[in-house]
Amino acid sequence: MKSIGLIEVSGVTAAVDCLDIMCKSADVEFVTWERKLGGRLVTVVVEGQVSAVSAAVDNAVANAIKKPVSHAVIPSPHEEVVRLLKLSASRIKKKEGTK
Amino acid sequence: MKSIGLIEVSGVTAAVDCLDIMCKSADVEFVTWERKLGGRLVTVVVEGQVSAVSAAVDNAVANAIKKPVSHAVIPSPHEEVVRLLKLSASRIKKKEGTK
Amino acid sequence: MKSIGLIEVSGVTAAVDCLDIMCKSADVEFVTWERKLGGRLVTVVVEGQVSAVSAAVDNAVANAIKKPVSHAVIPSPHEEVVRLLKLSASRIKKKEGTK
Amino acid sequence: MKSIGLIEVSGVTAAVDCLDIMCKSADVEFVTWERKLGGRLVTVVVEGQVSAVSAAVDNAVANAIKKPVSHAVIPSPHEEVVRLLKLSASRIKKKEGTK
Amino acid sequence: MKSIGLIEVSGVTAAVDCLDIMCKSADVEFVTWERKLGGRLVTVVVEGQVSAVSAAVDNAVANAIKKPVSHAVIPSPHEEVVRLLKLSASRIKKKEGTK
Amino acid sequence: MKSIGLIEVSGVTAAVDCLDIMCKSADVEFVTWERKLGGRLVTVVVEGQVSAVSAAVDNAVANAIKKPVSHAVIPSPHEEVVRLLKLSASRIKKKEGTK
Numbered sequence: 306m307k308s309i310g311l312i313e314v315s316g317v318t319a320a321v322d323c324l325d326i327m328c329k330s331a332d333v334e335f336v337t338w339e340r341k342l343g344g345r346l347v348t349v350v351v352e353g354q355v356s357a358v359s360a361a362v363d364n365a366v367a368n369a370i371k372k373p374v375s376h377a378v379i380p381s382p383h384e385e386v387v388r389l390l391k392l393s394a395s396r397i398k399k400k401e402g403t404k
Numbered sequence: 405m406k407s408i409g410l411i412e413v414s415g416v417t418a419a420v421d422c423l424d425i426m427c428k429s430a431d432v433e434f435v436t437w438e439r440k441l442g443g444r445l446v447t448v449v450v451e452g453q454v455s456a457v458s459a460a461v462d463n464a465v466a467n468a469i470k471k472p473v474s475h476a477v478i479p480s481p482h483e484e485v486v487r488l489l490k491l492s493a494s495r496i497k498k499k500e501g502t503k
Numbered sequence: 504m505k506s507i508g509l510i511e512v513s514g515v516t517a518a519v520d521c522l523d524i525m526c527k528s529a530d531v532e533f534v535t536w537e538r539k540l541g542g543r544l545v546t547v548v549v550e551g552q553v554s555a556v557s558a559a560v561d562n563a564v565a566n567a568i569k570k571p572v573s574h575a576v577i578p579s580p581h582e583e584v585v586r587l588l589k590l591s592a593s594r595i596k597k598k599e600g601t602k
Numbered sequence: 603m604k605s606i607g608l609i610e611v612s613g614v615t616a617a618v619d620c621l622d623i624m625c626k627s628a629d630v631e632f633v634t635w636e637r638k639l640g641g642r643l644v645t646v647v648v649e650g651q652v653s654a655v656s657a658a659v660d661n662a663v664a665n666a667i668k669k670p671v672s673h674a675v676i677p678s679p680h681e682e683v684v685r686l687l688k689l690s691a692s693r694i695k696k697k698e699g700t701k
Numbered sequence: 702m703k704s705i706g707l708i709e710v711s712g713v714t715a716a717v718d719c720l721d722i723m724c725k726s727a728d729v730e731f732v733t734w735e736r737k738l739g740g741r742l743v744t745v746v747v748e749g750q751v752s753a754v755s756a757a758v759d760n761a762v763a764n765a766i767k768k769p770v771s772h773a774v775i776p777s778p779h780e781e782v783v784r785l786l787k788l789s790a791s792r793i794k795k796k797e798g799t800k
Numbered sequence: 801m802k803s804i805g806l807i808e809v810s811g812v813t814a815a816v817d818c819l820d821i822m823c824k825s826a827d828v829e830f831v832t833w834e835r836k837l838g839g840r841l842v843t844v845v846v847e848g849q850v851s852a853v854s855a856a857v858d859n860a861v862a863n864a865i866k867k868p869v870s871h872a873v874i875p876s877p878h879e880e881v882v883r884l885l886k887l888s889a890s891r892i893k894k895k896e897g898t899k
Contacts, residue, residue: 318410325485335485343841392896417509523683541739543640543643717806730880
């Protein structure tokens with residue numbers, strides 16, 4: 306996995322808006338989302354080259370319809386982090402019938 | 405996917421009311437809903453031509469029995485956003501036995 | 504689908520009480536319920552002729568052991584609303600082994 | 603179904619305590635429980651003759667380690683209420699391999 | 702089932718700490734846990750002889766890294782309580798492939 | 801199972817950051833995570849030699865983008881604690897198709 310970016314915001318509307326901003330402003334791909342943490346929090350995870358991920362996250366933080374609660378860019382995620390994210394994404398791969 | 409509209413409101417009653425208003429006031433279709441975010445929040449997503457989606461969302465915001473917490477219109481959603489929404493809608497397609 | 508009535512109240516006890524009041528005070532049928540929205544909120548949906556649904560909802564609002572958080576009567580729900588409610592009810596039909 | 607009693611309290615510990623008190627103080631049986639409403643609320647439902655259910659609920663309200671948030675006795679539940687409770691209990695019947 | 706002990710605390714970390722304390726301080730066994738009640742609450746249930754269960758719960762209350770929200774010892778649980786706990790534990794038995 | 805370390809923090813972004821810090825600062829492995837407790841809480845569990853686990857947890861507490869809500873190191877977890885954690889991890893093993 307390449308670099309990863311994480312954005313956490315209140316509600317699906319703002320999360321979808323963040324993902325749209327990120328993907329339009331840099332070459333990043335959607336990895337997974339988590340949305341049953343309670344307190345209306347939604348996490349969106351993207352991956353790409355580190356410069357693209359940084360630009361994407363910066364743009365979402367600056368321009369989203371709702372200010373993100375937290376965000377992070379992890380340039381070289383440890384393989385155990387990749388493992389956790391693949392687990393989260395596995396239900397997505399399964400639904401899409403790929404991999 | 406065409407343009408998308410998102411409305412987020414507290415409770416299923418208001419969410420159903422919003423969907424009814426949106427579909428009666430413009431030519432939009434129900435795409436998916438999310439309702440396990442906690443804090444009673446319910447998200448309804450519709451799609452259609454951009455003018456129809458805008459009219460639908462405006463009408464719901466103006467006339468719903470409860471003021472929506474947030475709303476957005478995304479005229480040309482990025483393909484990764486379409487992918488996320490299709491994932492959310494896949495459990496619906498599955499239940500309806502279509503696609 | 505006929506007219507629909509929605510009642511939203513805090514807790515299963517009050518929701519069951521509302522359903523009992525609605526069904527005893529007018530000719531309405533249980534359609535579905537939602538109870539994982541967080542914040543203890545429970546939504547009960549019934550259907551019937553518009554006059555019956557109105558009477559049922561009014562009675563529940565007036566006589567329930569706990570004041571409902573919100574309620575609505577939708578006389579002629581749009582087909583997309585019917586679709587959303589059928590999705591919600593599909594897990595019920597499945598459990599009951601009918602339809 | 604006979605008369606039903608519902609007790610709603612914060613947490614599984616107090617809910618289990620309520621059920622133990624109810625079953626020891628009157629001839630009632632466990633029907634179902636709901637515990638994913640958010641806000642730590644747990645609902646326990648019992649059934650039996652109306653006098654037994656009333657005594658059971660009264661005892662739990664008076665003696666539980668935590669004061670119940672709400673409670674109700676429904677002497678003659680409408681058949682639609684019985685249907686809703688059977689739906690809630692169906693996952694229990696399924697796990698116990700009976701019915 | 703023998704006597705049961707219940708401990709309820711905020712978060713999985715403190716719940717795991719409570720279970721470790723209970724099992725190390727007395728001859729009790731893990732029965733089940735509940736962790737989707739909302740509000741971060743986690744319930745841990747153990748069983749054993751009444752003196753062991755009492756000692757275990759007392760130790761956890763006194764020494765846990767976070768003060769439990771509630772706790773209880775039920776020396777002779779009613780068979781309906783045993784039934785509820787077995788239901789809760791059935792997903793565990795299933796995962797462990799035993800019984 | 802070796803020693804275990806637990807970190808609990810608000811949100812998936814901070815939890816992923818904690819896991820990355822832990823795995824990069826000491827020789828520990830990801831065991832499981834819990835993320836549906838409500839209140840946005842996410843628990844990450846790692847295992848390893850006691851000195852590695854201690855260093856990992858200390859580093860995450862000191863350097864995470866968000867201060868953890870709670871953390872613990874259990875040098876010699878009781879077998880019942882190992883059993884609980886294996887249950888939590890079993891859905892992970894299942895998804896990864898191992899064991």
